[in-house]
Amino acid sequence: MNHRLNRLRELCASKKLDGFIITKPENRLYFSGFSGTSGLLLITGSDAKLLTDFRYVTQAQTQAPDFDVVRHGITIYKTLAQTVNDLGVKRLGFEMDYVTWADYQAMQSDLSGIELVPHKIDELRMMKDAAELAALKKAVWIADQAFSHIITYIRPGMTEREVALELEYSMRRLGAEKSAFDIILASGVRSSLPHGVASDKVIEQGDFVTMDFGAVYNGYHSDITRTIIMGQASDKQRQLYDTVLQAQLAGVAAVQPGRTGKQIDEISRNIITNAGYGNYFGHGLGHGVGLNIHEEPRLSPGGDTVLEAAMTVTVEPGIYIPDWGGVRIEDTVVVVSAGCDVLTASSKQLIQVER
Numbered sequence: 001m002n003h004r005l006n007r008l009r010e011l012c013a014s015k016k017l018d019g020f021i022i023t024k025p026e027n028r029l030y031f032s033g034f035s036g037t038s039g040l041l042l043i044t045g046s047d048a049k050l051l052t053d054f055r056y057v058t059q060a061q062t063q064a065p066d067f068d069v070v071r072h073g074i075t076i077y078k079t080l081a082q083t084v085n086d087l088g089v090k091r092l093g094f095e096m097d098y099v100t101w102a103d104y105q106a107m108q109s110d111l112s113g114i115e116l117v118p119h120k121i122d123e124l125r126m127m128k129d130a131a132e133l134a135a136l137k138k139a140v141w142i143a144d145q146a147f148s149h150i151i152t153y154i155r156p157g158m159t160e161r162e163v164a165l166e167l168e169y170s171m172r173r174l175g176a177e178k179s180a181f182d183i184i185l186a187s188g189v190r191s192s193l194p195h196g197v198a199s200d201k202v203i204e205q206g207d208f209v210t211m212d213f214g215a216v217y218n219g220y221h222s223d224i225t226r227t228i229i230m231g232q233a234s235d236k237q238r239q240l241y242d243t244v245l246q247a248q249l250a251g252v253a254a255v256q257p258g259r260t261g262k263q264i265d266e267i268s269r270n271i272i273t274n275a276g277y278g279n280y281f282g283h284g285l286g287h288g289v290g291l292n293i294h295e296e297p298r299l300s301p302g303g304d305t306v307l308e309a310a311m312t313v314t315v316e317p318g319i320y321i322p323d324w325g326g327v328r329i330e331d332t333v334v335v336v337s338a339g340c341d342v343l344t345a346s347s348k349q350l351i352q353v354e355r
Helices: 002-014 025-032 054-063 076-087 101-110 130-153 160-173 188-192 235-254 261-274
Strands: 019-022 040-044 048-052 068-071 091-095 115-119 184-187 208-213 215-217 224-230 286-288 295-299 312-315 318-321 325-328 331-336 339-342
Touching: 002 019, 002 025, 002 040, 019 025, 019 076, 025 040, 040 076, 048 054, 048 076, 054 068, 076 101, 101 115, 130 160, 130 208, 130 215, 130 224, 130 331, 160 184, 160 208, 184 188, 188 208, 188 318, 188 325, 208 325, 224 235, 224 325, 235 261, 235 312, 235 318, 235 325, 235 331, 235 339, 261 286, 261 295, 261 312, 295 312
Parallel strands: 019 091, 048 068, 091 115
Antiparallel strands: 019 040, 040 048, 184 208, 208 224, 286 295, 286 312, 312 331, 318 325, 331 339
């Protein structure tokens, strides 16, 4: 974890901060290794403290060997105040995009005389190290294996909820800690819903079935979408699928260091627009993925971040026609010096499930 702490310390030095408070669970895990649900980190130029309560002291000492574990008293912020005073901290950063107004007021009340400075630090997690990539690859592998299972399991007459439950159970059997998010599984006309969480709708012959899901492994998330057809695809279904596939392949090919998310989004989006479906693709092309299912950088019309090697993103164009149906295809990829490596192994050719 030392290289992660060093990057945060460099940020603090550049902003003239004496230290930084971290309370967001994903950032707490990233910088310390502590996976408990309660606690905060105080990181200064020379010290690293982990404040937590009685329940987690032993766990914190085991998981966060680079940190001095402090058991807090009745309120964590009063213990924090004593700690920062002991360390001579005067200017302290905090996570501006996570701390609530109530928490800020509580900090301000207990940390009298300390200047609290809002700042974002999630960007420090954009580039993944070897351990993170290993966890991501395992999470992707679990999702791939679960998809291979589900296409042998699904059949007309099942409800979307039944299939989603089997998909989640399959990922858990394969070693997932949990599902990365509520599984999106939408069939027939419901496949036109980009976030159509599984319902009691019965899957029928001729339905598109869009499945968007992922696994969590060692805290890291995978994200995959595949759209299949129950039975034989009609000409319109095949044409729609092929359009999305070409846009997705172009998006993957466009991912490389030096490009912005906006540029990559435009390359993929133009294929859908030129095919006459521009009004039916209303979300960004993709997003960063890691300890959060959605994080920086963004591949979208507003994505200004320039991609660098070791960033991990999704590429997921879609077309959604109300009252008819839709298609989305998504891979998780890692940016490398020559472009990107596609981590998702599941086939993207149209799968027609004959039962």
